[in-house]
Amino acid sequence: MTAWMKNGGPDSDIVLSSRVRLARNLAHTQFPQRLEGDQGKAVMNQIAQAVETLKPGWQLQWQPLSEVSAIDRQVLVEKHLASPALVQDPVRFEGVVIDPTETVSLMVNEEDHLRLQVFLSGLQLNEAWQLANRLDDELERVLDFSYDANFGYLTACPTNLGTGLRASVMVHLPALVLTRHVPQLFTALAQIGVVVRGLYGEGSDVAGNIFQISNQVSLGFSEEEFIHNLTVVAEQIVGRERNARYLLTQSHALELADRVGRAWGVLTHARIISSEEALRLLSDVKLGEDLGLLTVPGKASFSELALMTRSGYLMKEAGRELSPGERDELRASILQKNLLAHDEGEQ
């Protein structure tokens, strides 16, 4: 299972996870979109060989996407281990490289030749950066990355130029949403170069009050400065969300308890539930748990429960394609089992 989806890490009541991603490209080689003939395969082989030279601790395993089933590819996207673009119609030389805990992952021949990614639970941007940096250094010993003295690392899209770094945190902000402080906050963030998106990247709806906060550009500062700045921003957001929660418990304690109770009641009794409704109610239940208004017997974290609402995960569980109606039914039953389970399979 995905380690970073487990509860844990600093401020994990609000910061679900921290992610650091580095974009790298091989020198003297066209960007993936321009690759022709066997060039893509050559890139893939170079990277695969480099991964094999890594110290034993990394345990990274190569998965050519053309050999991964459509359902499993969808699950990779839902776990944020691959991008929708990469898994859409995979060709022979596209792939992912993932360690067993799914903390470290590489996408090969997506927009860039290599995208190296580290996920950790809670607010651990610096720790994620250290890990990514260490892996990047090891890979760079055997791979010649495209680098310009002026621009830094060269990337297919100019927004990734420079450090090639994108740092982001996934935050749960139900109280800021309830008190309608989100638009104002996000406008302020945009002015300091911080981007806010929904759970599944650009253009996706902000379901479950889960927001992805990241740096907009990767040029003009050092990696450490980007990481430090985003950490400070995340800490400020955490402070504001905590404050909004406190004010809500003071001014609307009963309404909050009602909302949380209803969400729990529906989640544990519905027989059909859409992903959107499920995520909305899970958000309310998590808020209730964080505020001590209810205790969820099940052991699954909010991130894990959110994953369980997704189509790919459900089809993987069922072992086959499912119609939307079948998914809504399975989703309700899986969520119920995981919310109510009393130490199933634990010592």
Place this chain on the structure above:
Amino acid sequence: MTAWMKNGGPDSDIVLSSRVRLARNLAHTQFPQRLEGDQGKAVMNQIAQAVETLKPGWQLQWQPLSEVSAIDRQVLVEKHLASPALVQDPVRFEGVVIDPTETVSLMVNEEDHLRLQVFLSGLQLNEAWQLANRLDDELERVLDFSYDANFGYLTACPTNLGTGLRASVMVHLPALVLTRHVPQLFTALAQIGVVVRGLYGEGSDVAGNIFQISNQVSLGFSEEEFIHNLTVVAEQIVGRERNARYLLTQSHALELADRVGRAWGVLTHARIISSEEALRLLSDVKLGEDLGLLTVPGKASFSELALMTRSGYLMKEAGRELSPGERDELRASILQKNLLAHDEGEQ
């Protein structure tokens, strides 16, 4: 407590209660609206004395409405033991006469001098009529009722002329509502002189899928014919509702289980609930219970639970006036206690 609100009687899964009401007026006396000076008091005294001459079994107790608190008057309306018009601004000579089980009740100086009413649980129109008829006979031995050889009993409103009888059944028709068969059914009923209203009489919304079905006129047939005809209509409605339920369980079993589960989940976990929402959800839970989809641990009947959603009942429980917000909170907690209670106070 109100005996007819308990579950029981024939077809009580669908027919909540049967009611027979007789309108009577004293001869040589103006109708209540025209009474002046001490005339109202004189009517009241005549009726009170007549009640005292009744055989011991009736146990009817006189309650002058001017001595009943506003909250208790509202509860009388919610229990269908008095009309809203009667309790609005009661003057000294208006009152109700009720037996301890609240099966038999009399309204004095409402639209007519005397309105005699019998409530029984389930489909028991004939039994209710027999009881009403017996009481009417006993009263008529000492009271001189206004009667015309052509028109029968004379009443303040011409729609009650003749027998003075209004028979009605309270029916729960969730499946006919869900399958949208209600408008068609009610159009057909109107053509045979049967009126359909919501839970609280004319003009009230049809909350909780509870309908009151009654004869439109009281002239032109004998009491026994009216009772027989409405019983046949009620049996037909019961048949149609059962059929609609069967078809629903065949075609929409999962959707039904979902609806019932959600209703139960919300009712047992909400902390704030409006009367409208509560009645709607209670209707779903009753349907679920009738179809064997869930077992409600609490002992309260649907009619009793419906009464518990009402403002007057809640204020009576609280022992004081309540704001709408306070009512919504108390309603949620009282319903929860009564739905979940495991044999509280029972042997």
